[in-house]
Amino acid sequence: MINKQVANVKEALKGVSSEMTFMLGGFGLCGIPENAISELADMAVKDLTCISNNAGVDDFGLGLLLQNHQIKKMIASYVGENDEFERQMLSGELDVELIPQGTLAERCRAAQAGFPAIYTPAGYGTEVAEGKETREFDGKMYVLEMAFKADFSFVKAWKGDAAGNLIFKGTARNFNPNMCGAAIITVAEVEELVPVGALDPNQIHIPGIFVQRIFEGKNYEKRIEKRTVR
Amino acid sequence: MINKQVANVKEALKGVSSEMTFMLGGFGLCGIPENAISELADMAVKDLTCISNNAGVDDFGLGLLLQNHQIKKMIASYVGENDEFERQMLSGELDVELIPQGTLAERCRAAQAGFPAIYTPAGYGTEVAEGKETREFDGKMYVLEMAFKADFSFVKAWKGDAAGNLIFKGTARNFNPNMCGAAIITVAEVEELVPVGALDPNQIHIPGIFVQRIFEGKNYEKRIEKRTVR
Amino acid sequence: MLDKTGIAKRIAKEVKNGYYVNLGIGIPTLVANFVRQDIEVEFQSENGILGMGPFPLDGEEDADLINAGKQTITALDGASYFDSSTSFSMIRGKHVDLTILGAMEVSENGDIANWKIPGYMVKGMGGAMDLVASAENIIVAMMHTNKKGESKLLKRCSLPLTGVGCVKKVVTNLAVLEVTKDGFKLLERAPGISVETIQQATEGHLIIEGIVPEMVL
Amino acid sequence: MLDKTGIAKRIAKEVKNGYYVNLGIGIPTLVANFVRQDIEVEFQSENGILGMGPFPLDGEEDADLINAGKQTITALDGASYFDSSTSFSMIRGKHVDLTILGAMEVSENGDIANWKIPGYMVKGMGGAMDLVASAENIIVAMMHTNKKGESKLLKRCSLPLTGVGCVKKVVTNLAVLEVTKDGFKLLERAPGISVETIQQATEGHLIIEGIVPEMVL
Numbered sequence A, B: 001m002i003n004k005q006v007a008n009v010k011e012a013l014k015g016v017s018s019e020m021t022f023m024l025g026g027f028g029l030c031g032i033p034e035n036a037i038s039e040l041a042d043m044a045v046k047d048l049t050c051i052s053n054n055a056g057v058d059d060f061g062l063g064l065l066l067q068n069h070q071i072k073k074m075i076a077s078y079v080g081e082n083d084e085f086e087r088q089m090l091s092g093e094l095d096v097e098l099i100p101q102g103t104l105a106e107r108c109r110a111a112q113a114g115f116p117a118i119y120t121p122a123g124y125g126t127e128v129a130e131g132k133e134t135r136e137f138d139g140k141m142y143v144l145e146m147a148f149k150a151d152f153s154f155v156k157a158w159k160g161d162a163a164g165n166l167i168f169k170g171t172a173r174n175f176n177p178n179m180c181g182a183a184i185i186t187v188a189e190v191e192e193l194v195p196v197g198a199l200d201p202n203q204i205h206i207p208g209i210f211v212q213r214i215f216e217g218k219n220y221e222k223r224i225e226k227r228t229v230r
Numbered sequence C, D: 001m002l003d004k005t006g007i008a009k010r011i012a013k014e015v016k017n018g019y020y021v022n023l024g025i026g027i028p029t030l031v032a033n034f035v036r037q038d039i040e041v042e043f044q045s046e047n048g049i050l051g052m053g054p055f056p057l058d059g060e061e062d063a064d065l066i067n068a069g070k071q072t073i074t075a076l077d078g079a080s081y082f083d084s085s086t087s088f089s090m091i092r093g094k095h096v097d098l099t100i101l102g103a104m105e106v107s108e109n110g111d112i113a114n115w116k117i118p119g120y121m122v123k124g125m126g127g128a129m130d131l132v133a134s135a136e137n138i139i140v141a142m143m144h145t146n147k148k149g150e151s152k153l154l155k156r157c158s159l160p161l162t163g164v165g166c167v168k169k170v171v172t173n174l175a176v177l178e179v180t181k182d183g184f185k186l187l188e189r190a191p192g193i194s195v196e197t198i199q200q201a202t203e204g205h206l207i208i209e210g211i212v213p214e215m216v217l
Helices: A034-042 A063-067 A083-090 A101-113 B034-042 B063-067 B083-090 B101-113 C004-012 C027-034 C084-092 C128-134 C195-201 D004-012 D027-034 D084-092 D128-134 D195-200
Strands: A021-024 A048-051 A071-076 A095-098 A117-120 A134-137 A140-146 A150-161 A183-194 A213-216 B021-024 B048-051 B071-076 B095-098 B117-120 B134-137 B140-146 B150-161 B183-194 B213-216 C019-023 C041-045 C049-052 C075-081 C098-102 C105-107 C138-141 C169-171 C175-180 C183-189 D019-023 D041-045 D049-052 D075-081 D098-101 D105-107 D138-141 D169-171 D175-180 D183-189
Touching: A021 A034, A021 A183, A034 A063, A034 A150, A034 A183, A063 A083, A101 A117, A101 A140, A101 C084, A101 C128, A101 D084, A117 B117, B021 B183, B034 B063, B034 B150, B034 B183, B063 B083, B101 B117, B101 B140, B101 C084, B101 D084, B101 D128, C004 C027, C004 C138, C004 C169, C019 C027, C027 C098, C027 C138, C041 C084, C084 C128, C098 C128, C183 C195, D004 D027, D004 D138, D004 D169, D019 D027, D027 D098, D027 D138, D041 D084, D084 D128, D098 D128, D183 D195
Parallel strands: A021 A048, A021 A150, A048 A071, A071 A095, A150 A183, A183 A213, B021 B048, B021 B150, B048 B071, B071 B095, B150 B183, B183 B213, C019 C041, C019 C098, C098 C138, C138 C169, D019 D041, D019 D098, D098 D138, D138 D169
Antiparallel strands: A117 A140, A134 A140, B117 B140, B134 B140, C041 C049, C049 C075, C169 C175, C175 C183, D041 D049, D049 D075, D169 D175, D175 D183
16 A cells, blocks of 8 residues: 555645646535645745636635735636635736636546547637637537646545545535546545545545545635525 | 336347447456346347457357357457357457457547547557547647447446446446446446435445436356456 | 516426436526426536435535535435536536526527626636537526617627527527527417517517417416 | 566566556566565556455455456455546556556567467457556566567567557566667676577667676566
8 A cells, every 4th residue: 555644734735836737626615625725825835827616715715825816827617706806807917717617627637537638519619719629520519628737736535545545525526536636746635534444445436546645634614605595 | 316227127128129339348257237148148139239348258248149149340458268259250250349448448438428539649559540540749649539339338237226326346347337328328237226315425436317227137147257366 | 577486487397207407507596496296307516416406404504515506405315426527427428408507698599698798707607618518408598688678589699609509498588489490489478478579579580480379387 | 597487576676665556467467476565556457446455365256356367356455446447547647657568579669569469369459558558667578589489679569569669678588678769778687697698589779788787586
């Protein structure tokens, strides 16, 4: 068993520096790598490119890095719910690339799986396809989209072990598995680090080979963005 | 909950006819859809095209269909361990297309996921790439491989429910999940059909949306091809 | 004239037995409340759940269980969770049978615009572009006209497109229309709404054949 | 001269701490037996397991647990099972650190042929083409010459290729050789084997620099 465990978030983020490209898991505030984001907000790194489905809210998630002006470019599918984001975007301070959600997921997965590019129908005939190669297969048009290239992936899982194996919970899974192994270094934070052998090998969502560093996170807030009840 | 349960293998194979293309899960004899194959061997269908990693052994797995001369074309990555296969192949009776194993898996997954084609490095510079489009990305060469098109997928899982949700066991998983939803109709046979709600939604390998028909199989032999012990 | 609930009720009748359905934010979300109880339907939410149930009871919210609108939800028996790549495999692979979403504009050839207004803050397309590019059956739920009273059913969309030639049906506060190769075919009128009113509110080519029935809710 | 076990022993020394390793059928399978016990290594089998353990005890075979050679195996603590697509994501995505496989021929530019002999029954390439197309570190384990005594280290492969320019190192019964841009660089001699013997058994360009040490097993 190859041991991926690191002592804490500081050790997990070793090597992070300005101008890097990060992937960050989560959908809205669900399943985001809270510990990694919080640590990044404390570090003197800036001019970051962040690939993440959303950009957090003003005072949580990626919103923390936006407040510090640490993000230079954001690649996302939906960026509502964040006033500071809007301000920086409209002022031109922040570069924003909006792409379809399925394309975002698959460009991550392509990087994980060693595919250079994919053909997807999403965005054909729209401004998303401008400047991109398009191609017909069986009478339907597709857009060529390139695999992402990133320095670090920050993902959050429910349970994990020192071998790097991960299990996610509910819809907190979302982009997290697709980002594992999609960057040079994948850092996984988990709510509970269990002994190696405690996870059923049949139920592991992400095998440890896709993870370089793992640690048990602290003080998860797991904030609910839109509490709705019957 | 949309009910996918059918009474038995006969009902599950309704609509199967000669000259169709099938995907069949399994690696060697591990995780093969034993009930579907056995039923196909009893049916008067022939001139079949079978997409499966292997072709069984002489008297089990796809070997049963070969003995009946029901298969016209075999698309596989490895076809050893089968004398009848060899005879039919060398005599020209059987058309055989050998493709890399990862390409086989991904052409299934492409069909499942709505991708028309993929670029893979496997086979570049070999006869596998002959007549196919090749292309450079970042200094490395890739071959364009098309998504499969099939009429039926026959897969075998460990547990399932009437909603079509599947859980596989050990290395009997192999190609089975990648073939679900990759044909017009996916038929899943399971060792144990459990009540809907009994499977943890967090541990389902294949959501029921990828499965059209499901039934509890009978008399699994689960033959071991190469028994090796310490 | 229908209100939002009325539009949702009418669309609910398009949901057939055995359908996997993806509902967009807004009016489409309401559709789930009006689907017949005697048919089997499953709701998919692109953030990673199939078999989505109603909102949770007060106190039973789970931060790890939300829909694509980021609302807390529940899971029904037979539900499953999956990653985003698998979720869009369901959508791109045409395994989802029906997509219902809102729009700012629809053109007579089925183009849809629903994600961007130049000059305004753009929030993004989320999963809408994937959904409209692949779904075989797309129903748009929207008001027939915008707040200025201008038609939203156009000859050509004026706003940046979300997808081309993809919308199959439009249900508005005034009418049910099918997108055909010749334009918007008027199928039903909202209660009390005349063909003339619909004609006036529709900029795109409107096809009226025979007597157009009033919709039954 | 080394026997098959000797080749496996020598290759085992190439397995470094923290490596994920894919072992082909034949000599490569033996390598697992000789890897140092004080380093952390995990074996991947492309049919869908990471953390593969030894063969099971008699009576503990599980039909649902085999390796790519279809042999019954066991899983170690920390193991995981996955589908074929994910398995080749590990391989194609360069997450597997070392691939060890057999070959019929290797050329001086790193081409490998190991799947097909024209005129004979062809069993197929299995996962070999995926492995050699993507692995950053490929070691070939084979005899230096074939049964007719002809060199298997060639200027150009005569058999249909499995992959081009991919082999990094070759370990044979006679020598350890590195594939460089100028040809096979002789790194080590098998015990008792002279440089001349190796030279004679190598058709491809052999680079000999200084004194070539005898290998230590």
